[in-house]
Amino acid sequence: MAKQKHKQQKQSLSRMLAYILGRRPDEFGLFTDEEGFISIKELLIALREEEGWSFVRESHLETLIREPEDTSFEIVGKQVRVAPEDSHLELGPFPEATPPALLYYAARRKAYPAIHQHGLKPGQWPWVPLFQTKEMALRVGSRREIQPILLTIQAAKASQQGTIFYRSQELIYLVKELSPKFFYAPPQPKKKPVLEKKKPQTAPEPTTPGTFVLDPFRDPDPTRRQQLEKKKKEKKGQDWKRASRKKRREKYR
Numbered sequence: 001m002a003k004q005k006h007k008q009q010k011q012s013l014s015r016m017l018a019y020i021l022g023r024r025p026d027e028f029g030l031f032t033d034e035e036g037f038i039s040i041k042e043l044l045i046a047l048r049e050e051e052g053w054s055f056v057r058e059s060h061l062e063t064l065i066r067e068p069e070d071t072s073f074e075i076v077g078k079q080v081r082v083a084p085e086d087s088h089l090e091l092g093p094f095p096e097a098t099p100p101a102l103l104y105y106a107a108r109r110k111a112y113p114a115i116h117q118h119g120l121k122p123g124q125w126p127w128v129p130l131f132q133t134k135e136m137a138l139r140v141g142s143r144r145e146i147q148p149i150l151l152t153i154q155a156a157k158a159s160q161q162g163t164i165f166y167r168s169q170e171l172i173y174l175v176k177e178l179s180p181k182f183f184y185a186p187p188q189p190k191k192k193p194v195l196e197k198k199k200p201q202t203a204p205e206p207t208t209p210g211t212f213v214l215d216p217f218r219d220p221d222p223t224r225r226q227q228l229e230k231k232k233k234e235k236k237g238q239d240w241k242r243a244s245r246k247k248r249r250e251k252y253r
Contacts, residue, residue, distance in 0.1 A: 010063075010064060010067070013053075013056065013060060013064060014064060014072070014073075016047070016050075016053065017061075017064070017073060017080075017082075018072060018082060018086070020043065020046070020047070021036070021038060021043070021073070021080065021081055021082040021087070022036075022072075022082035022086060022087040022088050022089060023088045023089070024169065025038060025089075025169065026168060026169035026170055026171040026172045027171065028046040028047075028049075028050075029046060029131070029136055029139055029140040029143075029172075030042060030043065030046055031127075031129060031168040031169065031172050031174070032081065032089060032091075032168075033079075033125075034091060034092055034093055034094070035081065035084075035091060036081040036082065036084060036087055036089055036091050037076065037079040037080065037081045038079060038080060038081065039078060039079055039124075040058055040061065040075070040078050040079060040080050041078065042143075043080060044056060044057070044058065045143050046143075049139070061073070061075065061080060062075065072086045089169075094166035094167060094168060094174060095166065095167055096164055096165065096166055096167075097165050097166060097167035097173065098156075098159060098165070099130075099155035099156060099158075099159055099165045099173050100132065100155060100156065101154075101155065101156045102152055102153060102154065102155060102156075103130035103131060103132065103153040103155040103173055104130065104131050104132075104133065104134050104136075104137035104150060104151065104152060104153060105120065105128070105129075105130050105131065105137055105141075105150075105151045105153060105183070106137045106138050106140060106141020106142070106148035106149065106150050106151070107120075107141065107148055107149045107151055107185075108141070108144055108145045108148060108149075109145060109147070109148070109149060110145075112149050112185075115151075115180070115185075116180060116185060117180065118180065119177060119178050119179045119180040119182075120151075120175070120177060120178040120183075121177050122176065122177070126176070127166070127174040127175065127176065128174065128175050128176070128177065128178060129168070129172050129173075129174055130153055130155065130165075130172070130173045130174070130175065130178075131171060131172060131173075132170070132171045132172070132173075133171070134150060136171060137150060138150060149185065149186060151183045151184065151185050152183060152184040152185075153178065153182060153183045154182045154183060154184070155173070155182075157182060158175075158178060158179070158182040161182075163175060163178060163179075163182065164176070
C-alpha cells in the first residue's frame, strides 16, 4: 500500500514539473533561460507555494530523474529543465514584443533607494522580469521579502522611447534595464534619526591635580559610617527643637 502511494506521488510530481517547466512557468512567476533551464532553488520556492507540494525537496527531483521510466527531466549544476523534445516552450532567444500600457515589479526595501535613483538593473539573471498583474509581481517579490515595494511600470511609454521589451511568456516581459523615469514608486522611506546615547554620569573631576573627592558616607569602615549617621540625626533633632521653640515664642508675643 505504501509502495503504491509512493509511486502515485512520484507520478503526480512528474506531471506537475512537466507542466511548470515545459508548458507554463509564467503562471508560477518563473521564466526559463534560452535553453529552457530554471534555477532549482526558484522552482522549489514556487512549488512549495502550491497547496499539497510543500514537502518537495531537491532530493525528490534527483530521485525522479534517476527513475529509468522517466527521462523527461535534466539537471545541470543547480538548474533543471524538461528535455527539449518534451518541452512545449519556444526555446532560443526571446522575441522582442510590444508591452501593454502598464507592467509591475516588486522591489526589496533594502534595494529600493538604489532603484529609485538608478532604475531597475538585472541581478542573478541577465534580465529584469516585469509582470502583467500586481498579484504576480507581489507573489514573486514576497519570495525575497515579506513586504516588498510595488512599482508600476509605464511600459508603453518606455517602449516608445527606446526601451526594448522581450516576451518570455504570456504573463512575463523582460528588459535588460529600466530608467527610473518610467515607473511610479512611493517616496523613499525617511531614515529614522539616530539618537545619541547618553553618556554615563561620572564622578566630578578633582579640582586640583593629584587630589580626589571623598564621600564620607561611603567610608569602608562601618564604625565611622555609624558615627557620621548618628551625628546627622542629632543635628536634625536639634534643628527641629530650635524651630519649635522659636515658633512658641512668636505665638505668645
